[in-house]
Structures are given as C-alpha cells and as structure tokens.
Amino acid sequence: MMTTSFHAVLREQVLDAAARGGTLRPHGSGSKDFLAQALAGTPLDMRGVQGVIAYEPSELYITAHAGTRIADIEALLASHQQMLAFEPPHFGASATLGGVLASGLSGPRRVAAGSLRDFVLGVSLMDGQGRVLRFGGQVMKNVAGFDVSRLIAGSFGTLGLVLDVTLKVLPVPQAEQTRVLELDETEALVRLREWGAQPLPLSASAWHDGRLCVRLSGAQVAIDAAARLIGGEAADGCAATGYWQSLREHLQGFFAGDAPLWRVALPPVAPRLPIDGDVLLEWHGMQRWLRSDADADALRHVVSALGGHATLFRGGRALDRELGVFEPLAPEVMAVHRRLKQAFDPSGVFSPGRLYAEL
C-alpha cells in the first residue's frame, strides 16, 4: 500500500473512533503484548506499510516505517558493519520497529552505549486528531522545539500512532570478547562498579548463579589489555554471541517457568536485594531480573527505598497486575502525564490504560 493511502486509512479510523468515543490499540506483530497493562481497544495493525525510507551509513542514521521488522533493519545495518547500539529485545521473530520504540526497552549494550531513547532522532506521529506531526529529524544535533520524539519512546502507544522512526546507528565494534568469572553476587557487584569507574571497554555484563559474564568491545589491543586486568576465562566467540542474544531475548533457562518475573532498576551502587528469589544481574547491577513470589507492595517498598523502581514484567498474580505493573507515579507527575495525554489524544482514543489506568 502507498504510504499516503495507508495514512489516510489510519486517519479515518482515528477520527471515527474519536467521534464515537471508541478506542484503538495500535500493534505490530504482537510480540510485546505480554508487557505493560492489559490490552484494550480495537486492534489497529500498523504494518500496512513497511520498509526502510532512508539509510545513509556515513550519516549514521536510518529511517523506516514503524511496521518494518526490526530484524530486517538489523540485517541491513549489519551488511554495512553497523548496528542499533542499544540492542533492543525483539521477543519474537516478527517484532516491528514501532513496537520496539513504544516499549522503550534496551538490551545488554545499554550499560555502555545508552538506551533506546538516546538513539531516537526523529518520529512522525498521528495524534488523536488525526494530524500527522513530525518531530526531530535525521541530524544528530537538533534542539528546535520540545524533544517530542524521545517522549514517544516507551509510551506504549498511548500518545499516538507512530508512523516512522529515525534512529542513530553506530559502527559495530572492531572486535569483541566475553570473559567468564566465577564470583558470588556481592563480589560481582563490587567488581563491576570498580571496572565501570575506569576507562575500560566493557560493553555488557551479566551475573547469575555464581557466574559473571563480561563483554569487552573495541580495538583488539584494548580488549587484550582489559582482559588481562579483568581476568577470568575467554568464552568461545560464537557461544558468546549466542549468549548475549539469548539473554536479550529472555531465552535462557532463568527466564523459563511460571514464577513472576520482575524487572528491578536500581542506582549503580545498590547492594544485593534483600528479597527471596532467583536473581540475574545486568547493566553492572542497574538492571536486575528477579523471579520471586514476593508481595508486590513489599518488593516495591524495598526497591524504592534503594532509589529504584520495579516493573512486573511477566506473569504474576492477576490482582498485582491489575493494581499496576509499573511503579506508581507521584501525584504531581501523574497530573502532568494526564495533561500530556490530553494534549496528544484529547478524546482518549489510543491504548487506554496500557501504561497507567489513568492514561
């Protein structure tokens, strides 16, 4: 379908829903339906147009329709030795760019390269009045107007229909190596902090069950020097790539089974969590995956006292999910959220309640 006719169809649906008090739920392949709050609204397939609109390796950006498969984008980038440095989780073979943006998630390299929103350069969006709006652009530095494109990252389809997205891309590192060390949790946290405060080429870390994996990326000479300092054993190259990918996709054994999966985000120096359950650390301890039946309130209490926040990522008691999978917001912050939602979507058409019941 032509882009303009697809946008015309979307516009008609938006205006129609707005007029009769209906709701819409934009979606791609559905790979991330399990995230966030329950789905509501008439499904609206955003894959009506797909494909890369512009990609210029030496300008370090790619623009693609929201319905484009993220795997296709990554394959194209890889053929030019480039990558999405925030390593977005796909959670499904057909995951789309729009879903990646809307869920706002980043993978292992986030600890070194930055998060998804750090790489957003521009977005075009259809708002609740059916207007097509473009924010940002294709250049790295652009401070004209409020940074609406980054606001859209992680908004779970509640602010509008994302039509196309421009992301900054980076060259793949010249070389990579994964080191494996046997350490307990506390010792792993201490070492990661100490390494993090030094100019070392760490690009990912993960600890689980007494085993710490650290990925080094960059010039071979720098990797070799860092490897000597860090110690441990070098993991076999291919196995290591598979390791980080299966971690990103939650395909490792830790993620199997039915126990509720919490994503706990913590400030850099937070200690071991005093909560029963199995834990997997990432991002030098700033992201902790927790399989635990702990009471949601009690867990949130502990985490927020440490300056962090917790998300019920997968599973969990129905009641806990209903109360909200995301950390509750302070009232004055929620008030701004409500007014922003009203600004973009005055009739409340898009993905009601997906992020917070109030939005």
Add this chain to the structure above:
Amino acid sequence: MSTATQALPESVTDTATLIAELARELPADCLITDTGRLRAYECDGLMLMREMPLVVALPATEAQVIAVLRTCHRLGVPVVPRGAGTGLSGGATPHAQGVVLSTARLNRIVSVDRLAQQAVVQPGVRNLAVSEAAAPHGLYYAPDPSSQIACSIGGNVAENSGGVHCLKYGLTVHNVLRVRLVSMAGEVMEIGSEAPDSPGYDLLALTIGSEGLLGVVTEVTVKLVPKPRVARCVLAAFDDIRRAGQAVADVIAAGIIPAGLEMMDQATTAAVEQFVHAGYPLDATAILLCESDGTAEEVEDEIARVRALLDAAGATEIRVSSDEAERLRFWAGRKAAFPAAGRISPDYYCMDGTIPRKRLAEMLEAMNAMSARYGLRCLNVFHAGDGNLHPLILFDSNVPDELHRAEAFGVEILELSVALGGTITGEHGVGLEKINQMCTQFAPDELDMFHRVKAAFDPAGLMNPGKAVPTLHRCAEMGRMHVHHGELPHPELPRF
C-alpha cells in the same frame, strides 16, 4: 531586534505590590530592584536583544524558588529563569513585565560519587566546576560547551548543550539522569532517576532543551565518565573544501567515531592564528581537527587508521600531536574562534544550524555566495562530525544597515539549513532569536502541539512566555513558508 518583542499576558500587578510580595518571601539581599543593578540582567549572550525586568530574584534555596514562583503565579507575573546568561538565542532575555529568577546562588555541588559515576549539583554550578570536582576521582562530565568556564548546568539542561566531544560522548540529554523541576505553580517534580529508565513518559527528555519554558530546574544528577588515559589530536590541511567534507564522511564511514571532529575554514584559521599562534597552516582552504581518546593502544590504533583515511582523502598536510601541550595548541584556535571574531570585527553574529554532513560543501559554497552578496565577512567553524555549523557573521553595528544585513544573512543561512534537511538550531536554542524560523521548520499543527506540551506543565503560560515556540498568528503574519522535509515550495527558483 533591539527590543525583545514578546506576546505578554495582560499585566495584572503593579511593580510595588510585586516587590512587596516577593520581599515577604526572600531576604533583602536576594532581590534586585534598582535600575542600576537590574541593567546587568538586561540581556544574555545575545546582546542584540535587551529588555529591563521589573525585578531580579536570587533565591538561595529550593524553598525560595518555590516561594518566588508561587507568588508570581498568584499575581500573574511572568518569570524568566536565568543561569549564567551565556545563552546565545535570547532564552534568558528578561520580560518587560516580569521577574528574572537567577540561579546564581544555587551553586552547590551536593555530592560526587566515584563508584556510582554520578554527581548531584545545583543548577547554578558552572559546567567546568563539575568536571573539576570529579577530576580527583578520575572522572569528568562529558558535555563541554566552549563556554564551560562560565555557563551553568541549569542553562545546559535548558538548552541541551553540546561541545566538541559530543560526537562520541553525547549531548546534555545523554548525560543527565535526573532533575528536580519546580513548576510555575510551585510544585516540585522528580523527573528521571538515578536508576535507569524511570517509569512513565520520558519527561526528562522533554525538560532537557525546553529553554526554561516548563519549569525551573533546582537540582541535577549528571553522569560522570572515566577520563580516558590518553587523548591525541590529528590536524589535517586541505586545499579544497569538498575534499575536507569527504574526509569527514570517510572517517565516519570507516566505523570510527572520533572523540571530536571539527573543521575551520581559511578565514577562521587566519583570524585565530593571530590570536593563539598555534602554527596552523595558513594556506589551507580548510583544516580538520580529529581527536582520538582511550587507552594508549586504542589511540595509537585509531590514529593510524584516521591518518590513512585523511591521506587517501587528499590532505595536503597531516600533523599528529606528540604531547598534551601540542594537543591543546591544536585545539586552542578552535576554542578561541569566538573571541578571535570579536577581535577582528566590532560585532559578530553566531549562527547554529545543523545540516546532514554530506551537504557541508554545498552549504559552504552557498554561504560564500551570501557573504559576497551581503558584503559581510563570515568565519566558518563547525562541529563537522555532526554537521553543526557555527558561521560567525562579522559586522559593525555603527555602520548603517550592517546589523540589518547581518540578520538577513543569518536568516538565509537558517532557512537553507532547513531546506538541506537540517535544523535551525543544533545546540544554542531558539529563544527569541530564531522564533520566526520555527515557522519555517515546523507546520502549524506541530507548533500547536508544542504549545499543548507547554500548557501541560504551565497551564497559566507564565514561565518564560513568548520564547522558543511562535504563536500561529505570528507565523501567519510573517508569511513564512513551512519547508516540508527539505522540499521547497518552488524548487525551480534559485535561492542562493
């Protein structure tokens, strides 16, 4: 543009009442009301625009910030936040019926945490002071605007400032983790967090670069990064601007993200050389400065690759800094471009468009033609790695019509930046200066959304009103054409 023209809400309060109400909230030495001392606040770094505020408030605590804002909110008085006043777009230009809220006394470094690689600072802390405080820990704050000895972190947050190292280390938005923001109504919000990916909408992204339109930042947590062990700089001379532009693209295309990648044209090199005696090759049409940092091994490796690429791109001369003194000498001229412009010309006007890198040569040639047409000299310095241009238009405001020509020249550069697929401002902000060009870059519906976003934070419209986002009415009056995606309405017409 001598007087700032702003859309003002109807003034509802007389100055005496305002002063009396503020005096109830603030100690006497935190209020400036006499004309003599108010003069110092008449303008920011954009000295072409001046306005006298009614009062300047200098709160020393967050509680006093809240009190000032609540008072002004109640009285319907506009507030203009101000950091160090180095902004170049008039963001801190006072409002004739308003209060200037200066953060000069909120200047405490609250904490520096080596292992967390974070510092908590008040907004009035100078950019360089953060790096100085972090230095004993082997850390620094990466965004380094040329104004870093003076500009404040609060101002950096408001402008999303960058520096020569932002190609590799990011802008303010990539290096700030959390702010406390006080709304016009006096409510305090924690935005962002010291833990990654705070819940809800990314209000931090909205706040950074919001030019003081959404609230007053009272505390900032910044990310600190480990100081690289080694940094070295390559200086390459070119006799052709296109070749220099191509060399920049070649470096990036080879998978190298240098710590800095800057370009100066011949006029700039000549102007700064008199000033800093760096030994620049004066016969070169353009010079590139390319910095590499990291471990000694990494730097050596990268410099060798960069050298080969620049050589292949036709550089006429390549020098590599052999020690720290030489590296600083290479940079001295680039960092002194503004003062050098001020030395060779009574006035200069600094522009800030960004264009896609590949259009660099085209842009330069167009600006040379404009320079001839307006009869004004122009020095060109760029953050070449990210396409951010800083043409310095030289003029003399005492010569009739030169200011007017300089402004027209500037407008033409900005509009061409948009037409080439770029933006009117890469890091200096819109403020009052570029407000008309916002009508070129954005369609009315987009501007409407910006107004809605502002209203979500500031329903009363009293926080730095009249800046950054033009009214639709103003755009209609200006008769500006919105350039859609780089497609000009009449592409067949010559424009430069």
